[in-house]
Amino acid sequence: MPRSPVGLRVGQGTHHPKRHTHHPSPSPVWLSPSLPGYRSTLRNPEASRARSTDRVNPNTPGQTTDRRLLRPREPKPFPTAKSHIDAGGTLPHGPGVLVVQGEDLGAWVQAQRLGWDRLGVAQQWLLESVLGIEEAERPVRRTQDDKWNLNLAAARRFHAREGHLNVPRKHVEEVPAGVEGAGGGTNGQDDGAGGALVQLGMFLANTRRRADKLTKQRRAELDQLDMRW
Template structure:
């Protein structure tokens, strides 16, 4: 708690200094930290930064301590939990949120923990409306081929094997896409008037009941 309050006081002091430099009114100095005290804290831990989120700095220190103690870099969510902090979740968040970090934060992660930004092949595939439609239509065709009709119960879920042909739709580890087919068809009926002609034709060929 003391460290948290100290960082807050240092942050207020720096904000006041910036306001003075800009010639703007400065709020009460009560509770702010003197420059001498900030220097003392810098001497104890030169890596602390009052303008960064304290939670971020806490997790950074915990991960660094874990690695220095001989542990491997936590990269799996739930794999390493220290003092209530999921270190694997934090590391993953840094990799996928790399662009939101300050350059100095990126430098610290790269040079003290060998953490690198997530590659494009690791990021979830962004689906377009066309790829979503293709996946749902594939599920409808599969249901029709098996059942001979398209009278799908509202809660029915169809599992479709991808074989890489669903336009980037994210599949599970077993290569299967789960489609809430009944819900999708109900939603399609509600916006039938706005459907492109080709999409209506695709469903008409399956005996779609509008």
């Protein structure tokens, strides 16, 4: 009766030290190329299981190589999120709202939506079909005129409040929603309420260095705010 692969390896493992008076065998062993690997697995089974995890096929629906979905000893966002949904819960799209088993599910969901393009096809399929998570909408890219109007709106708000335009270099001005130029975007970070946070001090410092490249209209708009050149 033919011996099983496991039985064959066990036999080889006991036969090798009898012939050579030591257990370590060169790689490859002429008797069995898999003998060194078999012994390595016995010595470090955790590493062997990790290698088998790396062989997951990312193109097969239902499988993924996302480390955050496969970590064996840490909270698993995907199974945790699925259990939360199965229990009738909903997943938030922002951090600090829902923490389950030490995992901020809202922050994880936000990271998946914003990093959608970096996910594999199988990962996107899992998120959409199982958790109902979709790619985040991309903000409309601002034109140079849009950026200028946003910065100018921030400068006008600062001037109206302080009476001057001597802005500290690290100052950030909030432009609320509804003000012309507000609404986040490339040159203004979203404040979470539809407005924008503008690095006004940095904008004015850069504008002073490039004053010779400004149009007459833009220079006049800043002169009206007592711009110090």
